Amino acid sequence: MGRKLIIVLLLIGLVLIAAIWQRHRLLLPQITPGEPIPQLTDANPVPGGQPFAAEPHFSVVQLDEATYAIAEPHSWARNVNYLILGDERALLFDAGVGHYDIRPVVASLTDLPLTFMPSHFHYDHTGQGDWARIAVVDLPHVRERASDDRLTLTWGEHLGSGEGIELPTWEVTQWVAPNSAIELGGRSLVLLYTPGHTDNSVSLFDVERQLMFTGDFLTDNGSLSSFLPTARPGDFLQSADKVLARTREMQRMVFRGAHAGIENTIPASHREDLQTLRDGLIAIRDGDLTGAGSYPVVYTFKDGSTMTMEPGWLQQWEPTYADGHSVH
Ligand SMILES: [Zn+2]
Ligand SMILES: [Zn+2]
Numbered sequence: 622m623g624r625k626l627i628i629v630l631l632l633i634g635l636v637l638i639a640a641i642w643q644r645h646r647l648l649l650p651q652i653t654p655g656e657p658i659p660q661l662t663d664a665n666p667v668p669g670g671q672p673f674a675a676e677p678h679f680s681v682v683q684l685d686e687a688t689y690a691i692a693e694p695h696s697w698a699r700n701v702n703y704l705i706l707g708d709e710r711a712l713l714f715d716a717g718v719g720h721y722d723i724r725p726v727v728a729s730l731t732d733l734p735l736t737f738m739p740s741h742f743h744y745d746h747t748g749q750g751d752w753a754r755i756a757v758v759d760l761p762h763v764r765e766r767a768s769d770d771r772l773t774l775t776w777g778e779h780l781g782s783g784e785g786i787e788l789p790t791w792e793v794t795q796w797v798a799p800n801s802a803i804e805l806g807g808r809s810l811v812l813l814y815t816p817g818h819t820d821n822s823v824s825l826f827d828v829e830r831q832l833m834f835t836g837d838f839l840t841d842n843g844s845l846s847s848f849l850p851t852a853r854p855g856d857f858l859q860s861a862d863k864v865l866a867r868t869r870e871m872q873r874m875v876f877r878g879a880h881a882g883i884e885n886t887i888p889a890s891h892r893e894d895l896q897t898l899r900d901g902l903i904a905i906r907d908g909d910l911t912g913a914g915s916y917p918v919v920y921t922f923k924d925g926s927t928m929t930m931e932p933g934w935l936q937q938w939e940p941t942y943a944d945g946h947s948v949h
Contacts, residue, residue: 641935644916645777645850653783657720660695667692667885673729678721681730682887685830687808690877690887691726693717698745699842699881701888703834704730705825707805711735712756714825714834715879716748718784723748736795738803740836740879741822742774743849744781747789756803758812758823759796760948767793777850778821799823799948810834814948815864817847817857820941824864831873833864839898840878841890846929848917854902854930855938861899863949868892897924905930906938 640647660678670680670692682690687706693699702715704727711733716723727735738756739746757763757772766772773790781788797803799814803825810825818837825834837845838860847857868874876895878888901922904910912918912930920928930936942948 648916649780649783653780655782656785658697658784661697662695664694664699665883665885667694667881667887669887670694670885673726675725676721679723679726680885681726684877684887688830688832689730691723692881692885692887693721694881694885696720696745699883699885700745701877701879701881703877705805705808705810705827705834706731706733707808709733709806710804712803712805712810712825713737715740715746715836718745719747719749719786720784722750724750736803738797738823738825740824740834740838741819742778743819743837744779744784744786746836746879747774747779747781749786749789752791754794755791756795756797757791757793758814758821759798760814760821763821764796770794770796778819780849797823813864813867814942815860816941817854817860818845818852819849820851820853820856822860826867831868831871831875833868833874833876835876835890836879838878839864839876839890839895840880840888841894841926842878842880842882842888843925844927844929845898846917848929848931852930853937853941854905855940858899858902858906858938859940859944859949861895861902865892865895865899868895894924894926897922897926898928901928905936908933 667680670682673679680692689704691702700717705712711731736754736756737752770793772793774788797812802809802811813824815824815838816822822838847854874892876890912920917929918932
């Protein structure tokens, strides 16, 4: 083989390696416009929802005397954000894309001091604008980047360039350790680290109510994903195992995810849905479930819901943090 041919093959190899390394940077502009995505004009109304008078983009559903879902039925993502009230404090779990300001909706429902906490750092959950109090999960790989409690998200964590949204820098007022409780006054929310969709995904567990807010870890809109930057199928499986174990014997458990389906019903999943997710992940790992497409690959579970992943040779099944680590 001539020396020139060897050099050409080496260069092609290097380009391929770089393309695989930067695959998400190459993919995102193909699937997002780089500017705000238009609202859905023919969205189904939210069952039981009350459109917010000043901004009918939002629809409010009262789930119990101290828990509200603030849905965005006209958004492409059909986000559902949750306002969780205690006697002394309120917590907003997710804030949507932020093209519409959720803060007046929250102010119309409570005058308690408000803390914002994202279920994870994707831009369709972090909203836009300032928050007086922001709580963020205390994870080694996140905390080490914050100086003076200022945290700037990375491109791969946020992905807001898909709609032309700049990376936020937060003044974190509360670092919440996994397995510790956020006290709202007469109401406790235990923070569980539930990675897999991203490596910063968390769920909030109201043990007394047998209620868990799960972000994009578990939602019943029919599609989950573990293929964007920082996603890891091994983390997803570990999270499913953990939440199944923590909720054993809790037959009333309801999981409230962050995206509604086309009917715009407020998400409500149950332990059997979580079991289906866990069984499906194991089947993917063991090669017993075949996906459709080449990149990304879409796997269909037995209940018809889907899991979007990278192809098998890029799937990482070792969890980021071992089971015994303090984050678990
Ligand atoms: Zn997400
Ligand atoms: Zn999401």
